[in-house]
Amino acid sequence: xxxxxxIENVTVRFGGVTAxxxxxxxxxxxxxxGFIGPNGAGKTTLMRVITGIxxxxxxxxxxxxxxxxxxxxxxxxxxxxxxxQQIVQPLHDMxxxxxxxxxxxxxxxxxxxxxxxxxxxxxxxxKARGLLExxxxxxxxxxMPATLPLGYLKRLEVARAMAxxxxxxxxxxxxxxLNQAEAAGLADLILGLNKAGQTILLIEHxxxxxxxxxxxxxxxxxGVPLAFGEAGEVMKNPDVRSAxxxxxx
Amino acid sequence: xxxxxxxxxxxxxxxxxALSLNFISGFCGQISxxxxxxxxxxxxxxxxxxKASVPFLLTLPASAVIAGFFGFLIGLASLxxxxxxxxxxxxxxxxxxxxVVRKQDFLGxxxxxxxxxxxxxxxxxxxxxxxxxxxxxxxxSLYIRRSWMGFVFxxxxxxxxxxxxxxIDASRFKLAxxxxxxxxxxxxxxxxxxxxxxxxxxxxxxxxxxxxxAMVIVGGIGSVWGxxxxxxxxxxxxxxxxxxxxxxxxxxxxxxxxxMRFAPDGIAGIVRRSAARFRRxxx
Numbered sequence: 001x002x003x004x005x006x007i008e009n010v011t012v013r014f015g016g017v018t019a020x021x022x023x024x025x026x027x028x029x030x031x032x033x034g035f036i037g038p039n040g041a042g043k044t045t046l047m048r049v050i051t052g053i054x055x056x057x058x059x060x061x062x063x064x065x066x067x068x069x070x071x072x073x074x075x076x077x078x079x080x081x082x083x084x085q086q087i088v089q090p091l092h093d094m095x096x097x098x099x100x101x102x103x104x105x106x107x108x109x110x111x112x113x114x115x116x117x118x119x120x121x122x123x124x125x126x127k128a129r130g131l132l133e134x135x136x137x138x139x140x141x142x143x144m145p146a147t148l149p150l151g152y153l154k155r156l157e158v159a160r161a162m163a164x165x166x167x168x169x170x171x172x173x174x175x176x177x178l179n180q181a182e183a184a185g186l187a188d189l190i191l192g193l194n195k196a197g198q199t200i201l202l203i204e205h206x207x208x209x210x211x212x213x214x215x216x217x218x219x220x221x222x223g224v225p226l227a228f229g230e231a232g233e234v235m236k237n238p239d240v241r242s243a244x245x246x247x248x249x
Numbered sequence: 250x251x252x253x254x255x256x257x258x259x260x261x262x263x264x265x266x267a268l269s270l271n272f273i274s275g276f277c278g279q280i281s282x283x284x285x286x287x288x289x290x291x292x293x294x295x296x297x298x299x300k301a302s303v304p305f306l307l308t309l310p311a312s313a314v315i316a317g318f319f320g321f322l323i324g325l326a327s328l329x330x331x332x333x334x335x336x337x338x339x340x341x342x343x344x345x346x347x348x349v350v351r352k353q354d355f356l357g358x359x360x361x362x363x364x365x366x367x368x369x370x371x372x373x374x375x376x377x378x379x380x381x382x383x384x385x386x387x388x389x390s391l392y393i394r395r396s397w398m399g400f401v402f403x404x405x406x407x408x409x410x411x412x413x414x415x416x417i418d419a420s421r422f423k424l425a426x427x428x429x430x431x432x433x434x435x436x437x438x439x440x441x442x443x444x445x446x447x448x449x450x451x452x453x454x455x456x457x458x459x460x461x462x463a464m465v466i467v468g469g470i471g472s473v474w475g476x477x478x479x480x481x482x483x484x485x486x487x488x489x490x491x492x493x494x495x496x497x498x499x500x501x502x503x504x505x506x507x508x509m510r511f512a513p514d515g516i517a518g519i520v521r522r523s524a525a526r527f528r529r530x531x532x
Contacts, residue, residue: 077416
């Protein structure tokens with residue numbers, strides 16, 4: 001098993017509150033790991049540690065063995081991370097196609113001078129068309145994001161992240177705000193991407209869909225790791241059941 | 250005829266100056282309220298050099314490099330501030346420039362620099378040269394708009410955080426916009442100094458910064474044609490109509506307000522919408 005992401009003994013404190021306490025987690029190539037936990041579990045904080053928005057007081061994060069400390073978010077993306085955000089943020093003044101095409105052009109946007117010397121956007125638009133097709137948005141490539149419903153924009157986030165050809169795809173509550181049918185459709189898409197070889201860390205509240213598609217689960221509560229392993233086994237863990245159902249479930 | 254030549258030269262310098270701000274504010278979405286400082290940097294640099302017997306044409310690249318260097322420094326310092334904070338920071342830079350220049354005897358202090366040598370060319374030739382440089386910057390702007398750099402600028406202007414999430418080092422692109430835009434203003438400043446042959450600190454104050462911002466907003470922020478058109482008209486209006494000259498700041502501010510309220514996308518936006526309406530009306 002080759003590790004893609006290694007989180008080693010990460011602790012984050014905000015003033016007197018410990019949001020994440022001594023968390024260690026390894027995600028290997030080709031895995032689809034569901035990261036769950038009740039509200040206030042520290043999921044978003046750990047996600048922000050991975051993307052570099054929050055700096056841990058202790059511990060480190062490695063991507064393919066390289067320490068990500070002191071790397072900005074764009075450098076982390078360049079190193080192989082990609083993020084689909086919980087609150088969708090399309091580029092409103094661009095079509096759906098150009099939103100993804102810009103993401104496809106990382107070779108041309110890596111350096112200012114390269115970006116200045118290149119004008120041809122067609123190869124990236126062709127690739128973007130394929131990706132939009134793949135996430136089920138082939139019929140709205142020329143639409144402006146403001147005209148489309150949330151379910152479409154959630155898929156756009158995934159397509160834009162996939163365009164970066166990441167080593168690890170971070171999905172931050174992609175199913176939040178979707179109805180059951182939309183959530184199931186997007187969950188199927190995530191499973192499909194994983195089956196095609198994409199390593200994914202899925203942070204999600206929708207337990208039903210997570211249990212349906214994720215073979216491996218990581219559970220955290222109050223910033224403390226509760227369980228990590230095969231989904232069925234993890235859900236039998238009394239601590240996990242207690243965290244989700246309250247009291248002594 | 251001499252008057253028309255003066256008008257056309259003033260117009261061309263203003264177009265170049267407005268397009269240089271359009272590069273920073275229009276393309277990259279970084280609002281600057283102190284752009285006149287870079288016009289002034291280029292003007293003082295070029296005037297000082299020609300007074301030291303450096304040929305005028307050689308002072309142009311020098312003015313661009315000096316203004317671009319200061320633009321780089323200001324850009325670097327401004328990377329962490331956005332939106333209205335950036336506007337206030339750049340406004341401070343504008344005041345700082347005037348404050349510093351006023352106290353420098355070698356730059357003429359309060360009185361400014363008079364007797365700037367004429368460029369080594371006839372007035373007609375100088376007019377053609379100014380128009381040529383404005384046209385070159387316009388073509389360059391149109392090219393950048395089509396390039397991947399323009400694509401990234403669009404993204405930064407739209408949402409800088411998302412741009413970073415797409416793996417793009419937005420800071421480098423913002424710095425590039427600052428350097429190119431301020432270098433363009435530096436060249437406009439060199440032309441300005443040798444056109445009017447007198448420069449003083451007040452030529453590059455807040456009024457000048459607001460005037461050029463008015464040209465960009467009225468033309469349609471980001472639109473090369475719109476900004477060039479608005480700059481051409483607004484720069485010569487005070488020279489043609491005495492009333493406009495007397496109440497320039499009042500009129501420009503009112504225009505700025507009216508545009509932001511009723512047509513934030515400026516003349517370019519009005520033309521675009523009218524053309525779309527016309528196309529729909531004629532099957």
